[in-house]
Amino acid sequence: MVAAAEHIWLGRLVNAFAFIGAGGHHAGRDFFGGYCCFNDVAIAIERLREAHGLRRVAILDTDAHHGDGTRDVYQDDPAVLHVCLCGTDHVSADGTKVDVAVYRRCLEAGSRSDEVYLEAARGAFASRIRSFRPDLIIWYFGFDGHRGDYGDLGLTAACYTGLVGLTLSLAGEMCGGRLLVVLGGGSRTDLASTLIPPIIARLADAGA
Ligand SMILES: [Zn+2]
Ligand SMILES: [Zn+2]
Incomplete structure (x- = not known):
């Protein structure tokens, strides 16, 4: 995950998908929960800041649950910029x-x-x-909101197709295509493999 972020920042990759075992958005400064021990997104951002001069980063969190850890850290x-789709307006x-x-x-x-x-x-x-002007976009990709998973919001594959299109086009427009997608929540292997x-x-097409 940190290596993927560095490869993007140093121009070795345009974008990446971090296929990791468990996301980290419930890990904060001094607490953790929801199977998140370390906040991988925060660790990657801080590495890029300390070693490579990253300034502004935008995170879109589409896990079904509130990203309380990431919010706590930042x-x-x-x-x-941390935009989280969850259960409250703020x-x-x-x-x-x-x-x-x-x-x-x-x-x-419904449908x-x-x-x-x-x-x-x-x-x-x-x-x-567009007004924030990030140097890097991170999509915290949880799919637990898919129909039938544990955060069921009735979503289907079409939603995630739309989200990858949205994040890719914003990355292309705002920051040279630099997009890091990080696997968040979701439990069903059949959904993951679809x-x-x-x-x-x-991502590969956009980065080619
Ligand atoms: Zn979740
Ligand atoms: Zn939230």
């Missing part, structure tokens, strides 16, 4: 910490939940990132 850091005073309440909206939308979720992601992330290869294929 709560007072205006150089990190925008910090400086506009860099954002939660979007998608639970109810998706459940009410239109993909559309509603993507619209929420676009509305919260795309609009802010959802992940097309995402990697899209």
Whole structure:
């Protein structure tokens, strides 16, 4: 994960998919939970900052649950835009910490939940990132909100296809294509094996 971030930052790769065992977004400064012992995204960001001069980074968190650990680490850091799709609506005073309440909206939308979720992601992330101007985009890709997984929001593969398109196009527009996708929550191997290869294929096409 840290190596993937460094390869991107140093121009050896345009983008990467970090296929890791467990995500880290529930690990904060002095607590951990939800099978997250270390906050891998924060560790990668801090490595790039200390060793390579990274300044501004934007994180889109599409795990079904609130990224409380990542939020804790970067709560007072205006150089990190953290947009998290979860169960509450919140925008910090400086506009860099954002939660979007998608639970109810998706459940009410029924078969239109993909559309509603993507619209929420676009509305919260795309609009802010253009004024934020990050050097790197990180997509914390949880798929536990897929229909039938433990964070079921009724989402299907179409939602994740839309999200990879969104993050790739924003990375292309804002930061030379630099996009790191990090595997977050999700428990079903059948879903993983269906959802992940097309995402990697899209990244590979964009990076070729
Ligand atoms: Zn989750
Ligand atoms: Zn959240």
